[in-house]
Amino acid sequence: MQEAGEGARISLQGIRPDADGRVRAKVTMTVAETDNAGNRIELRRNDVLVFNEWWQLGEKGLVSTKRRQQDKEVLTLDPPQVLLPWPLEPPRTWVYEAKDKSFKQTYQIWGPVPIKGPNGVAPGFVVLVREHSQFPAITAERHFLPGMGMVREVIIQALDGKMVSHQEMTLIAIRE
Secondary structure, eight states: OEEEOTTOOOOBTTBOOOTTSOBOOOEEEEEEEEETTEEEEEEEETTEEEEEEEEEEETTEEEEEEEEETTSOOEEEEEEEEEEESSOOSSEEEEEEOTTSSOEEEEEEEEEEEEEETTEEEEEEEEEEEEOSSSSEEEEEEEEETTTEEEEEEEEEEETTEEEEEEEEEOOOOOO
16 A cells, blocks of 8 residues: 655556555565575566565575666665664664665664564564655664564655655465
């Protein structure tokens, strides 16, 4: 689900807003292949490829090594971006800054806390990400369940303290 803030408009190809002005779509995240950069994750909205990201699980935890949005060029993350740190010792904070200084994010993790997943509530972890180096500012809250992965993500974009966009993804099923 995605909704626009006051004075903003969301336009997604092939998706019309509902009566409340919200855009709803089925999002799938699939491990498409594995290469030297990691597991390539495909994110599709209503079966249309939107985003690729390469993830690796290693000594620092779960990291992202590369990204590509639709038909854009592949962005190599230097250094790799820690999405979920290892060992899990919340509460904990860390900072990611791209080597080229193009963006900087701060992270905080809490847990274990009750997290709702497709099989009910279980102990999990919440990661809060803040990026203020771009406009609008972006905040993401991600909920992770051990053995399952990310089960919820809420992204808010704001400009001058006012919401521009609210996007929410919730895991409802796992395909084997």
